[in-house]
Amino acid sequence: MRESKNYLQDLNPAQREAVETLYGPLLVIAGAGSGKTKTLVCRMAHLVEKGIPPEKILLLTFTRRAAKEMIERASLLLKRDFHKVTGGTFHSLCHTMLRQYGTLIGYSPNFTLLDRTDAEDLFNLLKTSLGLSDNKKRFPKKDTLANLYSKTLNQEKSLEELLDSEYPQFLEFLPEIQRLFVEYKIYKKEHQLMDYDDLLLNWLEILKNYPQIRDEMGKRFHFIMVDEYQDTNTLQGEIIKYMASTHQNVMVVGDDSQSIYRFRGANYRNIFDFPKIFPQTKIIKLEQNYRSTQPILDLANVIIANSKIKYTKTLFTLKKEGAKPVLFRAKDEAETSKFVVDKILELREKGIKLSQIAVLFRSAYHSYELEVELAKRGIPFVKYGGLKLLESAHIKDLLAFLKIILNPRDFLSWNRVLLLMEGIGPRTAEKIIQTLKREALPTSLNRILGLSPSHELKRWLELYTTIKPYEEESPSEILQKIWYFYEPLFQRIYSEDYHRRVKDLEGLFSLVLKYKSLDEFVSDLLLEPLEITELEGETLDEDPLILSTIHSAKGLEWHTVFILSLIEGRFPSLYSLKNTDDLEEERRLFYVAVTRAREKLFLLSPLMVYLPGEGKTFAKPSRFLTELPKTLYEEVNYTTPEEKSSHIKPVTENYMNTHYSTELSSTSSFKIGDFVKHPHFGEGEVLEVMGEKIKVNFISKGPTILHLKYTQLERLL
Numbered sequence: 065m066r067e068s069k070n071y072l073q074d075l076n077p078a079q080r081e082a083v084e085t086l087y088g089p090l091l092v093i094a095g096a097g098s099g100k101t102k103t104l105v106c107r108m109a110h111l112v113e114k115g116i117p118p119e120k121i122l123l124l125t126f127t128r129r130a131a132k133e134m135i136e137r138a139s140l141l142l143k144r145d146f147h148k149v150t151g152g153t154f155h156s157l158c159h160t161m162l163r164q165y166g167t168l169i170g171y172s173p174n175f176t177l178l179d180r181t182d183a184e185d186l187f188n189l190l191k192t193s194l195g196l197s198d199n200k201k202r203f204p205k206k207d208t209l210a211n212l213y214s215k216t217l218n219q220e221k222s223l224e225e226l227l228d229s230e231y232p233q234f235l236e237f238l239p240e241i242q243r244l245f246v247e248y249k250i251y252k253k254e255h256q257l258m259d260y261d262d263l264l265l266n267w268l269e270i271l272k273n274y275p276q277i278r279d280e281m282g283k284r285f286h287f288i289m290v291d292e293y294q295d296t297n298t299l300q301g302e303i304i305k306y307m308a309s310t311h312q313n314v315m316v317v318g319d320d321s322q323s324i325y326r327f328r329g330a331n332y333r334n335i336f337d338f339p340k341i342f343p344q345t346k347i348i349k350l351e352q353n354y355r356s357t358q359p360i361l362d363l364a365n366v367i368i369a370n371s372k373i374k375y376t377k378t379l380f381t382l383k384k385e386g387a388k389p390v391l392f393r394a395k396d397e398a399e400t401s402k403f404v405v406d407k408i409l410e411l412r413e414k415g416i417k418l419s420q421i422a423v424l425f426r427s428a429y430h431s432y433e434l435e436v437e438l439a440k441r442g443i444p445f446v447k448y449g450g451l452k453l454l455e456s457a458h459i460k461d462l463l464a465f466l467k468i469i470l471n472p473r474d475f476l477s478w479n480r481v482l483l484l485m486e487g488i489g490p491r492t493a494e495k496i497i498q499t500l501k502r503e504a505l506p507t508s509l510n511r512i513l514g515l516s517p518s519h520e521l522k523r524w525l526e527l528y529t530t531i532k533p534y535e536e537e538s539p540s541e542i543l544q545k546i547w548y549f550y551e552p553l554f555q556r557i558y559s560e561d562y563h564r565r566v567k568d569l570e571g572l573f574s575l576v577l578k579y580k581s582l583d584e585f586v587s588d589l590l591l592e593p594l595e596i597t598e599l600e601g602e603t604l605d606e607d608p609l610i611l612s613t614i615h616s617a618k619g620l621e622w623h624t625v626f627i628l629s630l631i632e633g634r635f636p637s638l639y640s641l642k643n644t645d646d647l648e649e650e651r652r653l654f655y656v657a658v659t660r661a662r663e664k665l666f667l668l669s670p671l672m673v674y675l676p677g678e679g680k681t682f683a684k685p686s687r688f689l690t691e692l693p694k695t696l697y698e699e700v701n702y703t704t705p706e707e708k709s710s711h712i713k714p715v716t717e718n719y720m721n722t723h724y725s726t727e728l729s730s731t732s733s734f735k736i737g738d739f740v741k742h743p744h745f746g747e748g749e750v751l752e753v754m755g756e757k758i759k760v761n762f763i764s765k766g767p768t769i770l771h772l773k774y775t776q777l778e779r780l781l
């Protein structure tokens with residue numbers, strides 16, 4: 065919805081108060097769909113209307129795209145240019161500031177950013193050089209080490225405490241891990257590298273130790289606004305404290321019930337601690353929801369009412385009418401997919417655009433079955449939240465080339481680049497790197513060429529020494545040159561699927577055209593990794609249906625929302641079941657999913673799912689479903705349109721229970737002597753039937769007791 069010129073009059077009293085409170089600390093607790101984005105946009109416009117120059121405003125958001133959109137909306141509102149507002153993520157702010165002020169702590173302006181996999185590779189490298197990978201087979205792997213390191217910084221826990229609670233099997237390696245972490249820090253500093261956490265840590269260090277920088281920041285950004293405050297981490301909370309210390313003009317907006325990034329270090333307590341850091345804080349709650357109908361909100365309110373710590377708020381709406389959310393418990397995922405696709409087609413016939421419908425899920429793989437069905441029935445869709453572009457090897461290759469152009473001392477990237485070349489293995493790569501460490505290019509050119517006869521190395525070094533990233537060449541010209549060199553290597557290395565991969569590269573080539581500096585291009589790619597779908601840009605006849613993980617659906621809304629796989633072990637996810645805090649986060653995730661729907665909500669919970677190694681297995685309905693009073697939703701039975709003309713019928717008794725028990729009794733009708741087949745253990749003979757349990761003598765593993773409820777056996781004779 066576009067704001068009108070009389071934007072203040074469009075606001076409700078709470079929103080208006082938030083917009084008109086310009087000075088001092090302000091905490092806005094905004095329920096889902098209560099107009100927090102609208103409030104931020106209007107406040108930004110109001111600041112400028114009151115004479116504040118846009119360059120004095122800092123807007124921190126969860127994604128760069130969100131900041132850009134808000135700034136555009138504010139400028140439309142006042143019909144004024146807002147491009148001087150500084151908007152972006154915490155990481156991008158810190159990155160910009162460190163390029164400018166990093167020299168204070170020993171970093172040159174062209175330091176290199178390490179993404180997560182680079183950080184893991186560095187751990188591997190150091191592990192080998194410290195001799196920790198050879199003898200100690202059970203030493204933690206590189207991803208565990210990177211994860212642990214990041215957690216020690218973000219969770220205010222010592223390494224020992226973290227190991228004790230999460231990886232007790234590695235406690236015996238405490239001194240070695242500690243040493244590794246020290247080496248990791250030294251290496252980064254020596255080679256001008258910063259990982260994602262360093263961006264926050266280093267900027268915070270400068271803010272803490274240099275009062276003159278705090279003053280400078282206070283003058284530069286006289287008004288600070290932070291969106292999605294519930295998903296900031298402890299370091300980000302501290303950065304805000306220092307950035308606003310001279311004037312305290314800081315507004316943060318968030319919804320504690322929508323905090324879903326704990327697993328990445330977010331600390332939802334930040335929102336509760338804000339008034340402690342800024343004792344003058346004014347708190348405003350936004351509780352009127354403009355998005356969903358009352359029946360959807362009733363469900364959402366019950367879900368979150370069970371949360372342990374929260375700012376109590378109850379969402380209400382003036383949209384009282386509306387259909388109750390629908391629960392459908394299909395026989396299996398195939399039936400779920402058919403149901404979802406039939407409903408989507410029905411909605412499309414009623415005039416709802418596909419792009420106004422979203423299918424949400426906890427993990428990207430939950431939609432695989434549905435994707436097949438959609439493809440079969442010719443429904444166009446895009447999927448968000450899957451693989452990030454940066455995780456694909458070919459993009460990492462290209463980035464490595466760009467990174468060594470920007471920072472010749474980025475030896476991690478040198479290593480990747482060298483290993484791509486024919487005739488160069490790890491030992492030669494190491495020799496070349498040692499030479500480069502002693503003597504930079506082009507002086508060391510002949511010495512390096514003497515280390516390997518590889519033609520590709522020769523071609524690369526000749527090209528490398530001619531590229532001048534900080535002078536006349538544009539980022540797109542540089543990328544073209546690299547591609548010219550890399551293309552034959554790319555076709556050789558990825559010979560099986562380079563046709564598919566080349567599509568991502570095409571996207572990258574169109575993206576680079578927008579950039580004037582190579583440094584900015586590389587930093588942006590690393591700071592906000594694009595999803596593959598964002599680059600595909602295929603032209604379709606019709607806007608596609610949205611498939612998305614719930615994390616990627618944050619902040620968005622659709623006419624109709626389907627939520628898949630509401631079963632134990634999937635949603636809530638398996639890893640969360642042991643820990644109350646993780647389980648709480650899953651609940652909030654469910655709340656986020658439900659509150660994305662404007663008019664219609666479908667909850668899907670199949671009775672059986674396919675588990676690798678287990679075959680088809682009975683599924684337990686999600687605890688989030690069983691907690692809900694039955695009056696809040698309508699459970700439906702379903703037969704496909706081919707089977708019946710009226711395809712949805714309300715269920716009179718509890719469909720799930722009856723259906724479930726019939727399946728059970730039919731499976732328990734085995735008798736002694738039956739030959740059966742198990743998807744994992746293979747064939748065997750029934751020795752004993754004990755109620756819901758059965759004892760089978762498998763050819764592969766001998767007598768085994770199985771629980772019929774959780775296993776799938778097929779009778780062979």
Ligand SMILES: Nc1ncnc2c1ncn2[C@@H]1O[C@H](COP(=O)(O)OP(=O)(O)OP(=O)(O)O)[C@@H](O)[C@H]1O
Binds near residue numbers: 619
């Ligand atoms: N005062 C208002 N009058 C009419 N519509 C409003 C008002 N405030 C917000 N809306 C509408 O409500 C919807 C939700 O608003 P918005 O996206 O700003 O919510 P949000 O708080 O950011 O949601 P969430 O946190 O759930 O993502 C939008 O369509 C917006 O235009």
